Every structure is written in structure tokens, then in C-alpha cells.
Amino acid sequence: MRALYVLTIVLLTVFVFAPAHGEQWFKGGLHLHSLWSDGDAAPEVVTAWYKERGWHFICYTDHNILLEGDTYKPIMDDADLTPARVEAIREQFGDDWVQEEEHLGRQRMRLKTYEELKAHFEEPGRFLVMHGEEITTLSGNPHVNAINVLERTGGLPKDGMTERIELYMKAVTAQAEKHQRLMFSMLNHPNFANGVTIEEALPVKALRFFEVFNGHPSVNNWGHEEKGYPSTDRFWDVLLTLRLQEEPSYMLYGLATDDAHNYFNMGKGANPGRGWVMVLAGQLAPEALLTSIMKGDFYASTGVLLDNIRRDESGMSFTIMAEPGVTYTTQFFGTRRGFDTTSTAVLDADGNPKERASRIYSDEIGALLSETTGHEPSYTFEGDELYVRAKITSDKPHPNPFKKGDVEMAWVQPATAP
Numbered sequence: 131m132r133a134l135y136v137l138t139i140v141l142l143t144v145f146v147f148a149p150a151h152g153e154q155w156f157k158g159g160l161h162l163h164s165l166w167s168d169g170d171a172a173p174e175v176v177t178a179w180y181k182e183r184g185w186h187f188i189c190y191t192d193h194n195i196l197l198e199g200d201t202y203k204p205i206m207d208d209a210d211l212t213p214a215r216v217e218a219i220r221e222q223f224g225d226d227w228v229q230e231e232e233h234l235g236r237q238r239m240r241l242k243t244y245e246e247l248k249a250h251f252e253e254p255g256r257f258l259v260m261h262g263e264e265i266t267t268l269s270g271n272p273h274v275n276a277i278n279v280l281e282r283t284g285g286l287p288k289d290g291m292t293e294r295i296e297l298y299m300k301a302v303t304a305q306a307e308k309h310q311r312l313m314f315s316m317l318n319h320p321n322f323a324n325g326v327t328i329e330e331a332l333p334v335k336a337l338r339f340f341e342v343f344n345g346h347p348s349v350n351n352w353g354h355e356e357k358g359y360p361s362t363d364r365f366w367d368v369l370l371t372l373r374l375q376e377e378p379s380y381m382l383y384g385l386a387t388d389d390a391h392n393y394f395n396m397g398k399g400a401n402p403g404r405g406w407v408m409v410l411a412g413q414l415a416p417e418a419l420l421t422s423i424m425k426g427d428f429y430a431s432t433g434v435l436l437d438n439i440r441r442d443e444s445g446m447s448f449t450i451m452a453e454p455g456v457t458y459t460t461q462f463f464g465t466r467r468g469f470d471t472t473s474t475a476v477l478d479a480d481g482n483p484k485e486r487a488s489r490i491y492s493d494e495i496g497a498l499l500s501e502t503t504g505h506e507p508s509y510t511f512e513g514d515e516l517y518v519r520a521k522i523t524s525d526k527p528h529p530n531p532f533k534k535g536d537v538e539m540a541w542v543q544p545a546t547a548p
């Protein structure tokens with residue numbers, strides 16, 4: 131009897147309390163700004179925002195700068211760092227934390243560095259901070275996020291979109307090799323400003339990640355009809371199809387991010403909390419997280435949560451962590467071999483090709499293969515698909531949408547057919 135009791139306890143411990151395969155989901159923000167560039171909050175305020183709301187990790191990605199060295203911000207009534215905000219930091223972190231001084235007749239505050247933030251906020255298994263940079267072209271796109279880096283790259287003036295993306299991404303690859311450390315780069319908000327066209331992104335061999343969702347209000351995630359920008363979902367399908375046709379291992383993963391700049395007035399500007407990644411990893415550490423991300427063992431979310439994701443050569447399946455009263459529509463997109471490869475230019479009113487528009491491709495690319503409202507969606511390859519990926523759209527309004535009318539969604543990374 132006692133043996134049975136012990137066995138029961140052991141089995142319960144193994145099957146109930148141990149996470150499957152020793153892995154768990156970690157929630158992360160991979161695109162956010164602070165006073166180190168054009169964000170409106172001090173980096174400790176930014177970090178506390180995410181940590182207090184349950185994020186497991188963040189990566190600082192200020193424009194063309196790493197959070198290192200002595201940098202000061204003036205304290206002024208009409209600037210982002212007002213006396214009241216400094217006072218709030220003092221209240222939250224203590225008198226000793228704030229390094230305020232007078233300089234040339236004005237008060238200023240020293241910004242906390244990555245190392246200082248790491249020492250203050252990190253907790254093993256609970257919260258991690260990574261160092262990154264948004265490599266930023268000085269006038270519009272491209273912007274490339276560099277994650278878990280050690281060296282600053284810095285952007286250059288706009289000239290040659292393909293060349294710039296390639297240059298920025300190669301700089302990240304080069305430092306990863308030099309330091310023997312996992313790092314990755316991603317193409318941010320392809321529909322921001324002057325846009326990045328499908329044809330410009332296509333030749334960039336180092337491109338493996340892009341933002342299918344960015345929480346900044348001016349990034350046109352769902353396309354820009356007048357300018358001829360496709361939705362980021364369409365951008366993904368066309369780019370992925372053309373790449374896979376060239377090379378079967380030429381994967382492209384989609385991320386959701388905040389691109390947070392504005393931390394004080396929710397509902398105004400680029401707020402935190404709109405989009406994130408959920409990474410399945412055995413450990414909350416940069417190596418483990420990046421290893422999973424590079425394999426596509428993560429999904430992008432703006433509110434819909436998933437579990438039990440299986441992506442393999444037979445197809446994919448997953449569980450939607452459904453909330454009561456919410457309807458979820460899962461769409462499986464993919465392209466079948468032998469698809470129509472022709473494309474046409476987007477024309478302006480005079481019949482001339484629009485300068486910054488992506489070309490229009492056949493509906494056979496990124497076709498809707500299947501659709502369901504069930505909570506255990508699955509797709510089995512029929513044999514002629516190049517890939518399948520899933521997008522889950524709920525009917526629950528996003529609590530703080532980047533654009534009016536947006537709902538909570540999630541994206542599962544593509545699985546390729548054998």
C-alpha cells in the first residue's frame with residue numbers, strides 16, 4: 131500500500147508538476163525605446179513597466195545606440211523628462227538611485243546603462259533583459275533590430291534599400307561570429323514611411339525574421355492601399371513563397387512587437403503591451419531563447435494565447451487557450467507547388483508603375499488552404515504545399531489597438547512540407 135502511495139506521488143510529480151519536456155512559454159518584448167533615443171520614459175521606468183506586467187524578457191532597442199557610457203538627459207518642464215517624472219522615479223527606486231546634477235545652469239539626470247538595469251531588474255527564471263539596437267536609416271526605412279548584441283552598428287542615410295538591409299544584417303552576423311554568441315536581426319515595420327517592397331527584401335539572404343505586427347500607429351500593418359503596400363501577412367506569404375522556391379531551407383519567421391515609445395498616456399502614440407512573442411524554451415537565458423527563436427519555436431501574439439504547437443513535415447496543430455465568449459478563426463495559409471509566378475506592377479492614375487509599391491502576385495501565393503473556428507486547429511499536408519502557416523483572429527477587440535478596430539490575434543510560424 132505504501133509503495134503504491136509513493137508511486138502515485140512520484141507519478142503526480144512527474145506528470146502534473148513537471149512542464150512537458152522541461153520547456154515553458156516565455157513572454158518577450160523585442161522592440162522598445164527609452165530616453166536613450168526617442169522613447170519618453172527613463173529605461174528603468176520602461177523595464178519596470180514590462181516586468182510588473184508579467185513579461186519574462188525584454189530587449190532594449192533604441193535607435194542607433196547601445197545603453198552604455200555616461201549619458202544625461204536635461205530635466206525640463208516641456209521635455210520628456212520633467213521634474214515630476216524624476217520625482218516619480220525617486221519615489222519608485224529610492225533617493226540613491228537617481229543621479230541628478232546641475233550642468234551649465236540646468237538640472238540633468240544620468241541614464242541607467244544596460245549593465246545597471248540588468249543588475250537591478252534581472253531575477254533568475256523570472257525576468258531577463260537583453261541588449262539590442264534598432265539600426266535605423268536616418269530618413270525612413272529600413273530599420274533593422276539587432277538582438278543580444280555587444281557592439282553598436284549605427285544606421286546610414288537612405289540609399290539602396292536592399293543594400294542597407296543587407297549591410298545592417300551582415301553587421302549583426304559578423305559580430306555574432308566574432309564573439310561566438312547567438313544574435314539575430316529582424317526587418318522592422320516594412321510598411322512604415324517609404325516602405326520596403328517585397329522585391330527589395332527578396333534578395334537579402336540574411337533575412338530570417340520580420341515584424342508581421344508592430345504596435346506603432348504609423349506602420350500600416352494591414353497595408354496601405356493608396357501607396358500600394360500589401361498587408362504584412364501578404365508580404366510574408368509572397369516573400370516566403372519566392373524564397374522557398376529558391377531554397378527549401380530559406381525560412382522567414384514573423385514577430386509581433388510594441389515598438390513602444392510612449393509610456394505615460396495609454397491610447398496615445400506607440401504604447402507598450404500591444405504585441406509580443408511567446409517563446410518555448412527550457413530556460414530563461416539568451417542562448418536558450420535565441421536557439422528556440424531561430425528554430426521557429428515561438429509565436430507572435432497581440433492577445434491570443436496558444437499551447438501544444440506542433441510544426442513538422444506532416445503539417446501543424448495547436449491548442450487555442452480560449453477565453454469564454456470569444457470566437458477564434460484560424461486561417462491556414464500556404465502555397466502549392468507549380469503556382470502562378472507572374473506578377474504585375476501597381477499603377478498610378480497615369481498608368482505608370484508606382485515607385486515604392488510591391489508588385490501584385492497571384493492568389494495562388496499564400497492561398498487560404500483551410501479555415502476553422504475550433505480550439506484545436508490542425509492542418510495536414512496534402513503533398514504539394516511549399517509551406518503552411520496559421521493566423522488566429524479573435525473577435526475580441528484589442529484593449530489598446532495600434533489602429534481603431536483592431537482585434538486580438540496570433541501567428542504560428544510556418545512549417546515546410548518535405
Ligand SMILES: [Zn+2]
Binds near residue numbers: 264318319
Ligand atoms: Zn523603426
Ligand SMILES: [Zn+2]
Binds near residue numbers: 161162264
Ligand atoms: Zn522602433
